[in-house]
Structure formats: structure tokens, C-alpha cells
Amino acid sequence: MAEQKQNSFALDRATISEIVFFAIVLMYLIGPASSFILNVNAAIAGFFTKSTTQILSTRNTVQKLLASAQRIKDLEAKLAERELEVIKLEQQAKDTNKLRQLLNLKTHADRRVIAAEVVSRNPDNWFEQIIIDRGKLDHITMGSAVITGIGVVGRVTSVSDHASVIRLLTDPDQKLGVLIPRIGITGILSGHHQNPPVIDYVPINANVEIGDKVVCLGKGGTFPENHPVGTVIGVRRDNNATSTQIEVKLAENCYDLSEVLVLPPLEE
Numbered sequence: 001m002a003e004q005k006q007n008s009f010a011l012d013r014a015t016i017s018e019i020v021f022f023a024i025v026l027m028y029l030i031g032p033a034s035s036f037i038l039n040v041n042a043a044i045a046g047f048f049t050k051s052t053t054q055i056l057s058t059r060n061t062v063q064k065l066l067a068s069a070q071r072i073k074d075l076e077a078k079l080a081e082r083e084l085e086v087i088k089l090e091q092q093a094k095d096t097n098k099l100r101q102l103l104n105l106k107t108h109a110d111r112r113v114i115a116a117e118v119v120s121r122n123p124d125n126w127f128e129q130i131i132i133d134r135g136k137l138d139h140i141t142m143g144s145a146v147i148t149g150i151g152v153v154g155r156v157t158s159v160s161d162h163a164s165v166i167r168l169l170t171d172p173d174q175k176l177g178v179l180i181p182r183i184g185i186t187g188i189l190s191g192h193h194q195n196p197p198v199i200d201y202v203p204i205n206a207n208v209e210i211g212d213k214v215v216c217l218g219k220g221g222t223f224p225e226n227h228p229v230g231t232v233i234g235v236r237r238d239n240n241a242t243s244t245q246i247e248v249k250l251a252e253n254c255y256d257l258s259e260v261l262v263l264p265p266l267e268e
Contacts, residue, residue: 128171151228151251177217199246221266
């Protein structure tokens with residue numbers, strides 16, 4: 001009996017020891033596992049929090065970019081409007097200056113002067129002819145000189161009751177006697193379409209320089225004497241070295257005309 005009690009007591013001690021051992025192992029196992037679970041939960045929560053923050057930040061950045069792009073677009077539109085206004089003002093100032101020059105020229109002219117507006121261009125001779133709103137009933141005649149306050153424009157070649165056709169200096173058929181005052185050299189100016197007009201057959205020894213002024217010779221009674229024609233921009237000598245060809249930039253832009261003055265020949 002005593003032996004059975006001793007064996008039972010030993011068994012109980014062994015069982016208790018095993019239980020305590022397993023309890024200790026379980027604590028060691030559960031401890032890291034719970035920590036791992038907590039860490040995983042924290043990582044997941046941090047990931048979603050970070051993702052949400054990044055999404056919000058990206059959305060705000062996109063909204064700011066869109067707002068900036070719209071502001072830039074609005075500023076560009078306003079800038080374009082301002083540039084258009086400046087162009088209009090510059091054109092108005094240019095037209096006003098031309099009108100002032102025409103009025104001054106008309107006031108001080110020692111011959112009859114008729115003011116006219118350019119109404120169109122001849123489609124068949126776009127770069128060589130213009131049409132003005134004055135004709136026979138305004139006392140304009142064939143061969144009349146056409147000028148502005150800046151320079152020579154051309155000559156009247158056709159007249160109806162209320163309109164006239166002007167052949168511009170750019171037309172190869174338009175010839176004009178000219179003078180280079182600095183050296184006293186005369187010549188005949190001929191148009192070259194959109195290229196600069198030229199003065200041909202100038203003596204080879206003529207001391208013509210770039211920048212020399214060219215004016216009307218004015219000996220035929222049509223064009224006013226010494227009225228501006230243009231400026232020398234090129235000097236070319238032929239291969240035989242017998243004459244010089246002079247390129248001239250016209251004083252008046254024949255492709256940007258709005259008002260002109262018509263001067264009938266003096267004999268009229």
C-alpha cells in the first residue's frame with residue numbers, strides 16, 4: 001500500500017513537471033507569435049495609411065497642376081488680346097502718321113494735289129497695280145504721278161469716272177528718272193516685281209555707296225523734283241566692267257498702301 005502511494009506521488013510529480021514544462025514552452029511560443037501578429041497588423045495598417053496619404057497627395061498635386069494649366073491658358077489668352085491691341089494701335093499710329101504726312105505735303109505743294117484711297121488690287125497684277133477711288137470726275141488724268149509723304153508710288157495708267165488704275169514702281173514697265181544727290185548721278189529706275197528695283201547703266205566710275213539716297217529727277221513735269229524714291233542697297237558691276245547696276249529699296253512700301261496723293265502733270 002505504501003509502495004502504491006509512493007508510485008502515485010512520483011507520477012503526480014512527473015505530470016506536474018510535464019505540465020509546467022509545456023506551459024513554459026507554450027508561453028515562449030505564444031509570446032513571439034503574438035508579437036509577430038501585432039507587427040503584421042501594424043505593417044498592414046501603416047501600408048494602408050501611407051497609401052491613402054499618397055493618393056490624397058497625388059490628387060492634390062493633380063488638382064494644382066490642372067489649376068495652374070488653366071491659369072496659364074487664361075494668361076496666354078489675355079496676352080494674345082493685348083498683343084492684338086498693340087498691333088491695332090501701332091497700325092492706327094502708322095496710318096495717322098501717313099495721313100499727317102499727306103496733309104502736310106498737300107498743304108505745301110505748289111501744284112494741284114488730289115487725295116485718294118486705295119480700294120483694291122488688280123488680281124492679274126497683284127504686285128504691280130492698285131486701284132484708287134478717284135477718277136475722271138475728280139480731275140485725274142492718264143499719266144498723273146502718284147506719291148505719298150514717304151515716297152513715290154507709281155503712275156496712273158487707266159482712268160474711269162470714279163476710279164483709276166495705278167502702275168507701281170515694282171512693275172518692270174514702270175520707268176522713273178532718278179537722281180543720286182550726293183554724287184549728282186542720274187539714271188532710270190525700273191521695277192523688278194517683288195525684287196528691289198534697279199538703276200541700270202550707271203557709269204562704272206560712279207562712286208555710288210550703300211545708303212545713298214535716291215530722289216525723283218523731276219524734269220518731265222510729272223513727278224515732283226527731289227521727292228524721295230528710296231535708298232541704295234546694292235551695287236553691281238557687269239562682267240565687262242563698263243557699267244554699274246544699282247539696287248534700290250523703295251522709300252514707300254507699295255504692298256501696304258491705304259492713302260495716296262495724285263499729281264496731274266504740270267501741263268494739265
